[in-house]
Amino acid sequence: MGDLSPDDWTAIALSLRIAVVATLASLPFGVAVAYALARWRFPGKALLNGLVHLPLVLPPVVTGYVLLLWFGRRGVFGPALADLGIVLSFRWTGAALACAVMGFPLMVRAMRLSFESIDRRLEAASGSLGASPLWTFVLISLPLAIPGIIVGAILAFARSLGEFGATITFVSNIPGETQTIAAAIYTDTQAPGGDAAALRLTLVSIVISLGAVMASEFVQRRVEARLAAHG
Amino acid sequence: MxxxxxxxxxxxxxxxxxxxxxxxxxxxxxxxxxxxxxxxxxxxxxxxxxxxxxxxxxxxxxxxxxxxxxxxxxxxxxxxxxxxxxxxxxxxxxxxxxxxxxxxxxxxxxxxxxxxxxxxxxxxxxxxxxxxxxxxxxxxxxxxxxxxxxxxxxxxxxxxxxxxxxxxxxxxxxxxxxxxxxxxxxxxxxxxxxxxxxxxxxxxxxxxxxxxxxxxxxxFAGASVLGEDRRFGRSTVLSTVVGDHDAAYGLTALHHPAGTLWLAGMAGPQGATARVLVHATDVTLAVGAPGQLSTRSTLSGTITALDPDGALAAVEIALNGGGWLVALATRRALDDLALSVGSAVSALVKTVALDEGSVGR
Structure with a gap:
């Protein structure tokens, strides 16, 4: 694939950057929401669960448009954030936000399952040994949920790489700023004679996604082997 | 506390x-x-x-x-x-x-x-x-x-x-x-x-x-503690003092004022107190000195109560020197031996029925 153009490389680098930032930035929120949904009972739990899952079922364009209404230059939160020096619309950071929102349901689902599968009596044992709920979370729940946390992160990462609709609605398709691989392929297919370029990026996309999924499988196996099943 | x-x-x-x-x-x-x-x-x-x-x-x-x-x-x-x-x-x-x-x-x-x-x-x-x-x-x-x-x-x-x-x-x-x-x-x-x-x-x-x-x-003074099984639920706990350990036969003497029980295994240091659980179904009654029997653990006492239950009867025995023991026998055996409240009896406990794991200190 030595014949990738500089523009292709820009799109690839940008895609990876956006996906990594989106995944890492949403990770703490994902863990917190997943743990709350798995272990706590609180009013509005069903509503929170619904909101988290909404991006999974809404048309991505709708999610992108809602983001634009909220975080656009003249959106609900846009001006206030701009005063703090944070501009999201038509920036790669906005693309990362869109990707994070779209990947969030997948991330939370995997992590929640992982937390739910932990034997509560292990957490009770930790408490009886003097560990506060926070220490129990850090020393017991979190390490035992690591396989699911990794899976959740990889799923969110892969979803970010594939994100198109919400991103293009929210931050448009600006080469070098918000033009990800998916957006670049879309542009190529719209231009006359762009088929070859579209195909190159398609192959790149497949390689990256497949690599990510295989890497997650590998890491998960390693971690699970270390944890061993039975306590 | x-x-x-x-x-x-x-x-x-x-x-x-x-x-x-x-x-x-x-x-x-x-x-x-x-x-x-x-x-x-x-x-x-x-x-x-x-x-x-x-x-x-x-x-x-x-x-x-x-x-x-x-x-x-x-x-x-x-x-x-x-x-x-x-x-x-x-x-x-x-x-x-x-x-x-x-x-x-x-x-x-x-x-x-x-x-x-x-x-x-x-x-x-x-x-x-x-x-x-x-x-x-x-x-x-x-x-x-x-x-x-x-x-x-x-x-x-x-x-x-x-x-x-x-x-x-x-x-x-x-x-x-x-x-x-x-x-x-x-x-x-x-x-x-x-x-x-x-x-x-x-x-x-x-x-x-x-x-x-x-x-x-x-x-555990002989009553069926859990109430559900009158035959097998009955047992007595005896307080005994650990005596000699017979290494050749692997037996330990547990002394009670009413007699000596032999335990297969160990029961702690000599002179220590040991509690033994005796199931009512593991006790045999005899009148006078028992003859040629394989049972070596004998406790003597006096019958204080009989509690008939179908073909069987629970026999409550006040052991000489204090303590209680409950035995289960058939009513016919009691009549054959002419046992009633006030009779002096020997209670025989099979050594193999005494559980080493149940002996407390």
Missing amino acids: IDIDLHRRLPTFALDVAFRNDAGITALFGRSGSGKSMTIGMIAGLARPDSGHVRIGGTVLVDTTAKTFVPLHKRRIGLVFQDAHLFPHLSVRKNLAFGQSFAPKAERTIGLDAVVETLGIAHLLGRRPAKLSGGERQRVAIGRALLACPRLLLFDEPFAALDRQRKLEVLPLIERLRDEFKIPIIYVSHAMEEVVRLATHVVVLDAGKVSAAGTPEAV
């Missing part, structure tokens, strides 16, 4: 449990579903009572009138369940050390070395819990609870999943905990042998209520 008084409505019955004990091992004895585990849960802080209190060694952990409810992690009560619940991602050493750092510095009186030595788990320290056998796991779980320097240890049927041989290995460890570390223990079980062996105080729970409480000798 343990002072428990707990009340809670449960779906099938109301739980009302109150007991006190100064030190040693308090056994909570009862059938499954009698409320033992809920009681333990409320003492540990896993569940809340509707009303009542939990006081351990002068510290109030629960008092519903004062709205006191100390959370689980501040109670410092060690828990050991039927499943060890070791942390699967930590080595045995890290499992053991887990609670140490959370105990207040001034109260870290129990050291890793002493615990490892007592429980015989030095060779396991580097392993993962998944690589341990059931008995090893329970020993590590006990060590982990001990090293948190708890004010109370709660054992909830800790050895129910172990086979007899493993139990015989682990039960003496509980006695060592009681004697060496001086931590009060509440021990939940539905195995009479374990209770008789370990407990200094027995609380019998039946459908959420305390139906009997006291020393094992007083509680």
